[in-house]
Amino acid sequence: MTPVNNKSLIAFLFDQMEKLDSNTIDVEQAKGQANLAKQVNNAMKYELDLANTKMKVAEFNKNNDLKVEIRNAESKNFE
Amino acid sequence: MGYIEDFLNLSNSYYQGVFQKDYDFFYLKSKSDIKMKDQVYRIANSLGLKVEHSDFYDIQSLKSYRIKTIRQFEIVFLGYDYLIYKNIGKELINFDAIKYAENLNKFKTKYPDVSHIAESLYLRNINLIADFFLCDVEKLKQGKINLFNQSTKRLMFNINNR
Numbered sequence: 001m002t003p004v005n006n007k008s009l010i011a012f013l014f015d016q017m018e019k020l021d022s023n024t025i026d027v028e029q030a031k032g033q034a035n036l037a038k039q040v041n042n043a044m045k046y047e048l049d050l051a052n053t054k055m056k057v058a059e060f061n062k063n064n065d066l067k068v069e070i071r072n073a074e075s076k077n078f079e
Numbered sequence: 080m081g082y083i084e085d086f087l088n089l090s091n092s093y094y095q096g097v098f099q100k101d102y103d104f105f106y107l108k109s110k111s112d113i114k115m116k117d118q119v120y121r122i123a124n125s126l127g128l129k130v131e132h133s134d135f136y137d138i139q140s141l142k143s144y145r146i147k148t149i150r151q152f153e154i155v156f157l158g159y160d161y162l163i164y165k166n167i168g169k170e171l172i173n174f175d176a177i178k179y180a181e182n183l184n185k186f187k188t189k190y191p192d193v194s195h196i197a198e199s200l201y202l203r204n205i206n207l208i209a210d211f212f213l214c215d216v217e218k219l220k221q222g223k224i225n226l227f228n229q230s231t232k233r234l235m236f237n238i239n240n241r
Contacts, residue, residue: 006227009174013230017237027238034234
C-alpha cells in the first residue's frame, strides 16, 4: 500500500498521460487508471466530509441537550 | 549569473528570451518571421540540446511543435512569436497561478526593461495552461480550479483524442 495525497494523485495522472503519449499503455489501460484515480479521490473526499461532519456534530452537541453521535462504521468489527 | 541573464544574452537577430525559474518555463519571442523546422533546430542547438526526434501536434487550436531531446521541451508557435516550455504536464503538477502572478510582478520589478515581454508571455502561458487544463482562464488566474479534476479531464481528453 502506498500512501497517497492529492498531489501524488495528480502526479499519477500526469504519469498516465506520458505513458499514453509514448504508447507504454493503451487507451483502455489509461481509462482504467483514470477511473481508479477518481475512486481514490472519492475516498479522500469522504475523509474530508467525515471530518467536516464531526466538527458540525461537536458544535451542535455543545449547544444542545440532544446529543448526536456518528456511528464509527470503519473501526467496527464485522459481526 | 542566472538563467534570465544567460537567456537574455542569447538574444540575437532571431529572438530574445526570458526565462523564469519558478516553473522552469523557457520563454522565447521571435523578432522576425520564422521557418518553423529550421528554427526549432536552431533553438535546440543554441540551447545545447541534441534533437532526436520531432513531430507536429496541436494543443487544441494552438499549433505546436514538439521535439524530443535529452531534455524534452516543446515549442509553441503563435503567429510570429513562439515560446518554449519543457515537459508540459509534469511541470504543472505544482502549478500555482497566484504564485505565478507574484513571480511575474517580482520579475517585472527586477527587470523593468523586459517587463512588457514577461507580461505578454505570462498572459500567453496562462492561456496555454488553461488550454491544457481545459478550464476558464479567469478562474485559473484566480486559483479557483481543482488541479486533480482538471488533470483527470485532461487525461480523459487525451484518451478520447487518440
